[in-house]
Amino acid sequence: MWFPRLASNRVLRGCPSETPFALIRKDANAERLYCLNEAAQSLGLHRGMSLADARALCPDLRSQPARPDLDARFLGVLRRWAMRYCPWVGREGEDGLVLDVTGSTHLWGGEETMLGDMRAAMARAGVALRLGLAATRGASWARAHYGEEADLAQLPVAALRVDTETVTALQRLGLRTIGDLQGAARAPLARRFGLELLLRLDQAMGAVPEPVTPEAEPPHYxxxxxxxxxxxxxxxxxxxxxxxxxxxxxxxxxxxxxxxxxxxxxxxxxxxxxxxxxxxxxxxxxxxxxxxxxxxxxxxxxxxxxxxxxxxxxxxxxxxxxxxxxxxxxxxxxxxxxxxxxxxxIGLENIQRFQPTDSHIPERSFLTVPATHSLPASGWQVPRPRPITLFPPEPIMAKGAEPPARFRWRRMAFTTGRATGPERIAPEWWREDPAWASGLRDYWRIDTREGRRLWLFYTPQKPGWYVQGEFA
Amino acid sequence: MRPSLKPKPFLRSTRVHEVCGPAAFAFAALCAGKQALWIREAWLADIVLPQGMEIYGAPSGILLARPASQIDALAVAEEALKDGAAPFVILEITRPLDLREGRRLQLAAKAGGTTGLCIIPEGMGSNAAETRWRATPVFDPDREDSTLMRWESIKNKSGTLGVWYVRWDPQTHHLHVVPPVGLQPGSAGLPE
Structure with missing residues (x-):
């Protein structure tokens, strides 16, 4: 089974339209057509054409970026559906399926009725389908791509799944059809083109077996x-x-x-x-x-x-x-x-662990991450003492760059016993943070005579004193 | 010679204790040790800074639970105390516990063989608590970055009350009981 317009059929199934439509893929910095619908193809557009050229030919072309991942998933869906015909279904490239129907055609009343059923189902689903039925996998691929009823010997050599360079070279030698190739001597062909070409030929003819690998169903828990x-x-x-x-x-x-x-x-x-x-x-x-x-x-x-x-x-x-x-x-x-x-x-994300991060800003020097997706972190670097609690900065009345000898905070009077500092921390300029809009901060650790050890800072660019944390 | 003690034993295990005062967080971090669950309601704006906790023990062993309300916090605390996987549970209280709630925590701690510690605002103690402590920092004229604290046992169901002046040594991870500032050495003993 070959789906020549798998990608565009997938998109257009949701919104059928008769206007030209194409899926675009970015390839080597150029936007190229990846899959077109019939209306677009009849206007002379073809796969691999650049989008600019296509627009010049057909100004009302609708386009959309291609999604190969969704296409692959769609093909997976089709593969599952094709299991109704036989249990042995594998993928063939990006846009085809290969079915080993040996022994299951009689269940559908013969080959013709089975193929008819496939065609009818795909026509209903709005997916273009080309079928090829043959005794070998290579031959059925050739029929699906190059003519469903054709005699294999009459088909061009490209139907053997070989690359375009080999095809061109064979045509220059005058070997245009598979029949010509069969008639030619094998040894010179192998010497010139490698074993790949002969392998493909033998596979199409049935001399070398080519099994169908069915995909395993993903386990369902x-x-x-x-x-x-x-x-x-x-x-x-x-x-x-x-x-x-x-x-x-x-x-x-x-x-x-x-x-x-x-x-x-x-x-x-x-x-x-x-x-x-x-x-x-x-x-x-x-x-x-x-x-x-x-x-x-x-x-x-x-x-x-x-x-x-x-x-x-x-x-x-x-x-x-x-x-x-x-x-x-x-x-x-x-x-x-x-x-x-x-x-x-309370919700699994509300159980957290501390993780160190690389920042001098005290509020951002650590992260709390959900404990379910993290391991206990090691490597806590504390080059300078840090308070155990931090709160939003609370302004106090003080003047000058030196720590005040006396101040009031939270309605309590304090006398500075010892001031340790300053430790200057600069805001992270690459981050917009309104809390640090006042610029540089000079942090002081103040041991008060009353006992409490506070973390004060002074903002030299916008003079003012604030209490931000408490040591214990 | 200075007497020193490991931080844990003075809080009896299989019980829930309480601590209040400005140095309550340090008290809790010091008791937390290697593995602890810290239950903190989600709306509390203050940040517990792991770098500040570092001198009392590694902050990596601390699990932080952020329930939405005190009801949830109590449920989480009871569950954790009963389970025993986290040997130490710290619970921040924002409204006073009644006797039933306090008693349930005690029973849970007993069932799980764990120790609980409630950080309470001043005067919000529960009658069910085993011990209640007030931890206040003390100005130390001798040393910079000192951790001198005054721990006062203000309630004890099975022992005496007392006052201790302690200093944490971050290098050796030992708690030193020191004489109060301005008094002669030897006037402080070990807490029971």
């Missing part, structure tokens, strides 16, 4: 259970959850994955359904540890007249390597369980 009688007790629900968890965890283990987010869906007899979401602090696949974490969520569920279906899905999974058992340290696991339990109440 979900389990469900339908109950003959509705249940309503918390212990029963937890019991079913446990039975759902075990096969799910076994599957995760087999794939070397760990669940990060789990959703338990409970359907009641009146068809209403409720969901319990569990976000874990670390990827996990240990049923015995996950089960108690569901307790809090299950407690809040309203069972109504009873629950008769439950489904457990690992919505988000992460790779988790197998670990050696025995001497492992369990304190980290315990802490992760605690974080998960707290996280179900």
């Amino acid at each position: 979900a389990t469900r259970m339908t109950l003959p009688e509705p249940i309503g007790l918390v212990t029963d629900v937890m019991g079913v959850t446990e039975r759902l968890l075990k096969p799910l965890c076994a599957k995760l283990l087999a794939q070397h994955m760990g669940a990060r987010r789990l959703t338990l869906t409970l359907r009641r007899v009146d068809q209403a359904s409720q969901q319990v979401e569990l976000r874990l602090a670390a990827p996990m696949r240990d049923a015995a540890r996950i089960l108690p974490l569901f307790q809090r969520g299950v407690d809040t569920v309203d069972a109504g007249f009873g629950i008769d279906m439950m489904r457990l899905e690992a919505v988000q999974v992460e790779p988790l390597a197998v670990q050696q058992i025995g001497s492992a340290d369990h304190s980290a696991d315990q802490l992760n369980d605690l974080i998960t339990r707290i996280g179900t109440r």
